[in-house]
Amino acid sequence: MFRKVLEDSKREVSGKNAKEYVSEIIKFHRIQVTEGYNKAASLCKKIFEENGIETEILEYDSDGKKMYLGFLSPEGWSIKKGILRIDDKEYANFEKESISVIQRSIPFKGEVDLIYAEKEEDFKKGYLVFTHDFKKGKDFARNYGCLGIVTDENRSKFDAPDSLQYLSFWGEKLFGFVISPREGEKLEKELKKGKKKTYVEIESSFFPSKMKIVSAKIEGEKDEEIILISHLCHPKPGGNDNASGVGLSLEIARVLKKFKKPKRGIRILLVPEVHGTAAFISENRNFLCGLNLDMVGENQFLCNSPLLIEKTPDATPFFGNYLLQEILEEVKKEVSNFQNTFKYPLFMSSVTPFSGGSDHWILSDPTVGIPTPMLIHWPDKFYHTSFDTIDKVDEKELKRVGVIATTYLYFIANMGKKEAEWLARLVTQRAKQRILESSDIDYTVEIEKKNLDSIKRMENIDVENLKKEIEDLSNFERKNIKVKEKKIKKGIIPKRKFIGPISLSKTLLEMPLNEKKKFTEKMEKYKDFKGTLELAVFWADGNRNIYEISKNVKNEIGKVNTDFLIWYFEFLEKHDLIDIER
Known part of the structure; x- marks a missing residue:
């Protein structure tokens, strides 16, 4: 049903064009609410308009105080100079390497003593501190009156020991620098012999400003829209994260503009x-669905990074998850075996449950209600490092993802009754397969019926007969397996207070160190279950108790710790982020 759109997309989408856009975007240091970001936004607006696409730049107050949904807007930040010199050796220079300064550092100039801190009691008032642990180090530095920190924290230290990690302060009034793991190893040995005289010069400032969002529109026949979203921010270079998503969005828009006007508009x-998504959604929620592009250009062999479809959470059922999978299966038919009897891909890919961590997190929240899957590459050896450069971006991969995304967007935007009925059959087919594999048939049937209902947001078709097919299969399966039913205990019933995901940034920033340490220790103890928390919050609608929520989370991703969920909901209640009925 989508094959004509797929073939048109294969013909029109240019990975070369997309990579050229990426190469222009990475020239800017694109930290949120900064001059570099604003210049990149202006460039993107210009490219959209050159391709005949109506575009505007939306502005939202951003001053470190104003909240959008539950998210604290960042202050404007400017930096002109950032230098770290130890024993006359230059370890960091913002002009040479933007990531060498911890982003949003406060201004400072002068000579200071640098010491090594291996544990909490090593953090001393009035010193600059070298630490391997940025997250704990910044909290200890704030609490004990340290001037700032130097860190070699790096998630890629074994793959790229000479790279620098992108790190940022978010409200902590400190300055800091990033050095490579290789330099950090040497510096630790030197500092264990004694403190070092260090020269620091950071010329920076904070001020009330505006968050800027580039908003372009492919016009449709109806007054309905779907969203294509990519985050423009991140430090220079930020090739795959996320100049790739933005560059590909520019190319997709160029192609969509050439297609026949769809029934629905594409924003x-x-x-x-x-932060920008929260601001936009606080004023604009009338969208049918979306797609998020984040890190979509990886050279898979250099980055060791497969292409993923990340589905919407089960709490926000959506037919588009299955549509994306079906399109991916077609794109994977790249080459044939020797006798031309089978086709297979030359790239790695997978389909995963919802995980969050990008703009689809906000859009797919049930209280927002704009179901938005994501296309992403994960993991990536060079993620958030100075080595996320243009050579890691592959124009062939950009084309693959561009074809998938363009096909998905145009098919949904132009969907009529015939396409909707085909899609309903696809969802039913996938639903039956999922029921046969399910450990909780009742849960699966509930979700799959809602997946069918989600099509009716686009076209008001009758799906009752298809729901009956799903019910008939589930009844047959129930007779063939023994389902152990647990009695659901009466217990705490959490209910959300706000629209959108829960942000802990303001809460943690204001929290006393001892309490924050307990929070961090708990999260570390249950780190394998951290990803269950957001899914649990999605189900907190004031109707389900904690045991029902726990069961739903386990059905969605295969694991849960109910005691951990209870602790988390009580933590949220304590900080006035959620209500609990007992």
């Missing part, structure tokens, strides 16, 4: 990640 948003 392309380039945003400061999460």
Whole structure:
């Protein structure tokens, strides 16, 4: 049903064009609410308009005080100079390497003593501290009156020991620098012999400003829209994260403009990640669905990074998850075996449950109600490092993802009754397969019926007969397996207070160190279950108790710790982020 759109997309989408856009975007240091970000936004607006696409830049107050949904807007930040010199050796220079300064550092100039801190009691008032652990180090530095920190924290230290990690302060009034793991190993040995005289010069400032969002529109026949979203922010270079998503969005828009006008409009948003989406959605929620492009150009062999479809959460059922999978299966038919009897891909890919961590997190929240899957590559050896450069971006991969995304967007935007009925059959087919594999048939049937209902947001078709097919299969399966039913205990019933995901950034920033340490220790103890928390919050509608929520989370991703969920909901209640009925 979508094959004509797929073939048109294969013919029109240019990975070369997309990579050229990426190469222009990475020239800017694109930290949120900064001059570099604003210049990149202006460039993108210019490219959209050159391709005949109506575009505007939306502005939202951003001063470190104003909240959008549950998210604190960042202050404007400017930096002109950032230098770290130890024993006359230059370890960091912002002009040479933007990531070498911890982003949003406060201004400072002068000579200070640098010491090594291996544990909490090593953090001393009035010193600059070298630490391997940025997250704990910044909290200890704030609490004990340290001037700032130097860190070699790096998630890619074994793959790229000479790279620098992108790190940022978010409200902590400190300055800091990033050095490579290789330099950090040497510096630790030197500091164990004694403190070092260090020269620091950071010329920076904070001020009330505006968050800017690039908003472009492919016009449709109806007054309905779907969203294509990518975050424009991140430090220079930020090739795959996320100049690739933005560059590909620009190319997709160019192609969509050439296609016949669809029934529904397509809104392309380039945003400061999460904060910009929260600001936009606080005023605009009348969208049918979306797609998020984040890290979509990886050279898979250099980055060791498969292409993923990340589905919407089960709490926000959506037919588009299955549509994306079906399109991916077609795109995977790249080459044939020797006798031309079978086709297979030359790239790695997978389909995963919802995980969050990007703009689809906000859009797919049930209280927002804009179901938005994501296309992403994960993991990536060079993620958030200075080595996320243009050579890691592959124009062939950009084309693959561009074809998938363009096909998905145009098919949904132009969907009529015939397409909707075909899609309903596809959803039913996939639903039956999922029921046969399910450990909880009742849960699966509930979700799959809602997946069918989600099609009716686009076209008001009758899906009752298809629901009956699903019910008939589930009844047959129930007779063939013994389902152990647990009695659902009466217990705490959490209910959300706000629209959108729960942000803990303001709460943690204001929390006393001892309490924050307990929080961090708990999260570390249950780190394998951290991803269950957001899914649990999605189900907190004031109707389900904690045991029902726990069961739903386990059905969705295969694991849960109910005691951990209870602790988390009580933590949220304590900080006035959720209500609990007992």
